[in-house]
Amino acid sequence: MSLEIEAKFWLPDLEAFRARLLSAGGQVVAPRLLERNERFDTPDGRLRRSGEVLRLRRDQRRTLTYKRALASPETRSETELEVDDLEAARNLLLGLGYVPIFIYEKYREVLALDDSQVMLDELPFGTFVEIEGPSLESIGRVAARLGLDWTQRIARSYLSIFEALRQRLSLAAPNATFAELQPAPHVTPRDLGLPSPTT
Numbered sequence: 001m002s003l004e005i006e007a008k009f010w011l012p013d014l015e016a017f018r019a020r021l022l023s024a025g026g027q028v029v030a031p032r033l034l035e036r037n038e039r040f041d042t043p044d045g046r047l048r049r050s051g052e053v054l055r056l057r058r059d060q061r062r063t064l065t066y067k068r069a070l071a072s073p074e075t076r077s078e079t080e081l082e083v084d085d086l087e088a089a090r091n092l093l094l095g096l097g098y099v100p101i102f103i104y105e106k107y108r109e110v111l112a113l114d115d116s117q118v119m120l121d122e123l124p125f126g127t128f129v130e131i132e133g134p135s136l137e138s139i140g141r142v143a144a145r146l147g148l149d150w151t152q153r154i155a156r157s158y159l160s161i162f163e164a165l166r167q168r169l170s171l172a173a174p175n176a177t178f179a180e181l182q183p184a185p186h187v188t189p190r191d192l193g194l195p196s197p198t199t
Contacts, residue, residue, distance in 0.1 A: 001016065001076065001077055001079045002038065002052060002077070002078050002079075002080075003070075003076075003077060003078070004067065004075070004076045004077070004078040004127055004132065005074055005132065005133060005134065005135060005136060005139065006012040006074060006131060006133075006139065006148075006152045007017060007025075007074050007130070007131050007136070007139050007140075007143065008128055008129070008130045008153060008154045008155075008156075009128060009129050009130075009143070009148050009152060009153055009154065010126060010127070010128055010138060010152075010154060010161075010187075010189065010192050010194060011127045011128060011129055012127075013127075014120055014122060014127040017120070017146070018109075018111075019053075020146060020147065021111055021113065021118060021120075021146060022082050022111075024113060024135075024145060024146060025113060025144065026112065026113045026118060027111060027112050027113075028056075028109065028111050029110050029111060029112045029117070030060075030108075030110035032043075032107050032108070032109040032120075033059050033060060033107065033108060033109075034059070034105060034107055035055070035057060035058070035059040035105065035107070035108055036057070036058045036103070036105050036161075036177075037055055037057045037103065037104050037105070037106075038055065038056045038057075038090070038100055038102070038103050039053065039054065039055050039100070039101050039102040039103075039104075039159060040055070040056070040098040040099065040100055041054065041098065041099060041101045042097065042098060042099070043097070043099055045101075048101075048159075050068075050069075051069030051076075052066070052067065052068050052069070053066065053067040053068075053076075053157070054064070054066055054088060054093070054142070055085075056066045056089055056093070058086055059108070060128060061078050061082055061099050062082065062083050062084070062085075062086045062088050062089070063081065063082055063083065064081055064083050065078065065079070065080040066078070066079045066080075066081070067079075069197050071113055071134070073155035073156075074139070074153075074155065075136070076093040083142045085108075088164050090121070091189065096107075100161050101159075102162075102174075102175060102176075103175040103177060104123065104124075104159070104175060104176035104177065105123070105124065105176065105177045105178055106122060106123045106158075107121070107122040107123075108120065108121050108191075113142055113145075113146075114133075114138070114141070114142055114145075115133055115134055115138055116131050116132060116139055116142045117131070117132045117133070118130075118131050118135030118139060118142070118146075119131075119132070121156065123175050123176060124177060124180070124181035124184055125161070125165055125176055125181060125184065125185055126187045127147070128154075131143055131148075132186060133166065141148055152194055154192065154194075158176070159161065161192065162176045164191075164192075164193075165187060165191055165192075168191055169187075169191065171185060171186050174190050179198055
């Protein structure tokens with residue numbers, strides 16, 4: 001089990017932010033790649049209600065991840081293992097009584113800056129940056145260096161963000177995949193509960 005500390009921000013212009021990150025000394029550690037994520041829960045939604053995440057992910061690897069919320073929205077315990085057969089892992093979860101609740105895709109590029117990793121995420125409903133580091137103080141310093149307003153961070157999962165957007169924008173798609181969300185919705189800061197753009 002490890003400790004995951006990260007903060008999420010919405011970005012209206014990912015390319016401009018990427019250029020700023022590179023100018024600040026950011027180094028690419030993982031190239032842009034499509035991820036496919038599937039969230040699972042108990043039929044009564046117990047995991048989500050208690051701030052837990054059970055997820056299968058496929059990118060350059062195949063992983064099964066369990067996360068549990070801790071003291072703050074930015075801090076969670078995380079247990080992750082690599083699986084050889086994603087379908088077998090999925091069948092295992094189904095056999096144990098878990099049910100799929102959400103599928104989402106994103107393109108992610110990972111860069112390193114100082115002692116943190118900066119993830120550039122492109123989802124079908126918007127572009128975001130996640131900064132993961134050894135402490136909230138460290139993440140805050142990196143965010144400030146990159147011109148991000150700490151008060152504008154989003155303390156919600158992509159599932160929670162998408163559900164709010166589905167209701168606000170009357171989206172019919174049950175999942176956030178690039179095939180299902182066509183055309184891509186136009187998302188504003190107000191839709192995300194933000195008073196103004198973050199960059």
